[in-house]
Amino acid sequence: AQSVTQLGSHVSVSEGALVLLRCNYSSSVPPYLFWYVQYPNQGLQLLLKYTSAATLVKGINGFEAEFKKSETSFHLTKPSAHMSDAAEYFCAVSRAGSQGGKLIFGQGTELSVKP
């Protein structure tokens, strides 16, 4: 069975500091991996996705993530945090070839950005 673990339910950084949100997955077959962001009182929006092409994936708003098969990780990073990055971030996995692209989500990480 697939699963996703996000380390740290809450991460706080200063404006301009590096953002690192951790995600580890388990999957018996090559997965597709996603990062979604949820701003307060809104639905989820896609930040980026990995579908077995380049292992370093660039997304919107300066975010990127690197797929590391040996570590079963897909950590999200951004070199310099901005106040507008404050939100909840979800890592998700689906199985390559799965019907309908069912996503399994991690527990979420709330990012706070201090001025």
Add this chain to the structure above:
Amino acid sequence: NAGVTQTPKFQVLKTGQSMTLQCAQDMNHEYMSWYRQDPGMGLRLIHYSVGAGITDQGEVPNGYNVSRSTTEDFPLRLLSAAPSQTSVYFCASGRESGANVLTFGAGSRLTVL
């Protein structure tokens, strides 16, 4: 604007009442799904559909019913509401593919007293 529309945005029910959360998309997506979001638990899949007339259970289907009579609509029915169903519900749609990107609705916040 194209997207996923959910109604109502807020609803308060008493235990034992029934209701339907509506979801409609205008992107001609084959795949539609319902998730519930609870603090510390992320989003959990309730039911999903890969096309009109085809539905299947997700991770937490008990107490919920769905049908898909058209491509556009995917309502979620609570048969007899329980306090454990207090949650925020999200409908999502996408192309039928393991790599598909889901488009989410804005959510429906349900409180069961």
